Amino acid sequence: MRLHTQIICCLSAVISLNTSIALGQDVPSSLCKSLTASGNSEYPPFLWRDSSNSTALHGVNRLIIDELSRRINIPIKLIHVGPWSRTQSEVKSGRVDLMAGAFYTNERADYMDYFTPVMLHTxxxxxxxxxxxxxxxxxxxxxxxxxxxxxxxxxxxxxxxxxxxxxxxxxxxxxxxxxxxxxxxxxxxxxxxxxxxxxxxxxxxxxxxxxxxxxxxxxEGLYLTMSKKSPCNLDSVKHKIAIALQDMKKEGFTGQAALDGMQEWDVRTRVGITVN
The missing domain is CATH 3.40.190.10 (Periplasmic binding protein-like II)
Structure with missing residues (x-):
């Protein structure tokens, strides 16, 4: 019930934003020059690292984030920032803007805004x-x-x-x-x-x-989320992200990214990855 309410609120924000645009009001999307993102790096084929010393993240979610960045015309830097617990803390504090994959819980909804549609199911x-x-x-x-x-x-x-x-x-x-x-x-x-x-x-x-x-x-659905404390948590930016995710889903990009990311993982496992 709470998730449904939040989705309704997000839709209302989009409607409000469209009204503002129609009225010629200034929408400060230019205030957001770039975004940072992270996620669970022990999550192949969705997110993973080449080695325990690397901060670069690969996988299905990486393909989705890169395409999202291109469509909204805002650079998104997707990196490993620590264990899953620390990643959540970084997003909660606003030091990281986006979570590239999270289940819905009431506790997380207190500090993150959820975008629909979901990226994937797991x-x-x-x-x-x-x-x-x-x-x-x-x-x-x-x-x-x-x-x-x-x-x-x-x-x-x-x-x-x-x-x-x-x-x-x-x-x-x-x-x-x-x-x-x-x-x-x-x-x-x-x-x-x-x-x-x-x-x-x-x-x-x-x-x-x-x-x-x-x-x-x-x-569960794996959602893209944004920290409520992110300086880029602006209606204009969230509107761009929501529209891009909807288009990517309709066009079949998200489904193809899942297949491509899984193939990438299969190839990488044949080469070998170091884990702790």
Missing amino acids: TSVVWQSRDKPFPFNEKEDLLGKWGVTVINNSFGQDFDQYAQQNLNILAVASLSQALRMLATDRVDYVLYEKNPAHAYAAMLGLSDLIVPVSPYISR
């Missing part, structure tokens, strides 16, 4: 030890067991609320740490998005030790 699953599986058909099957995920990770508002009230879930700094904990029987399960965890399990040589199970726990 599924989150339970990962288990291949040698020590347990029956899983619904979230209640996780009661009494110990899980792990990455700090400040979300699996959608509904599951997050249930987990906070009922489940034992540890939070660690990196996905690689979480997967290693499962592989060494330090926890019963890992919660994470299926594709990124699958990619990291392969890089870490853990594919024979851990497996994702069905059904998935959530399927």
Whole structure:
């Protein structure tokens, strides 16, 4: 309900902006000369780094951000700024303008504006030890067991609320740490998005030790967001971004970017990537 209200508010802002333009009022889009963006760098094929020392981000979301930058005619610098938890803090403070991929939660909506349509959809699953599986058909099957995920990770508002009230879930700094904990029987399960965890399990040589199970726990939209404290959080800029995202979706650019980004990741994994 809250997300629907925010979308309505965004649409109202666009209508208001169009009215201002029609009346000849000055719209200060020129105040925003450039934008910074970041995201979860342990998120292949959506976002990833060549090595642990690199700040450059690659992947599906990179292709979307680069095209968005071209369409709105504002440079967007997409870089790694730290672990996922720090990235969220940087956006919350306004030191980073855009989040290139985030699920919706009420807490995040307090400090970020969400753009529609969503860039992509992704599924989150339970990962288990291949040698020590347990029956899983619904979230209640996780009661009494110990899980792990990455700090400040979300699996959608509904599951997050249930987990906070009922489940034992540890939070660690990196996905690689979480997967290693499962592989060494330090926890019963890992919660994470299926594709990124699958990619990291392969890089870490853990594919024979851990497996994702069905059904998935959530399927969420991956949104582009803007910090409410960003100096570029202007109606004129947000209007340009919203229109560009809509056009990219209609024209099929976003879907093609997903295919191209996945192919890029497949090629890169054959070369090899270093992870911590």
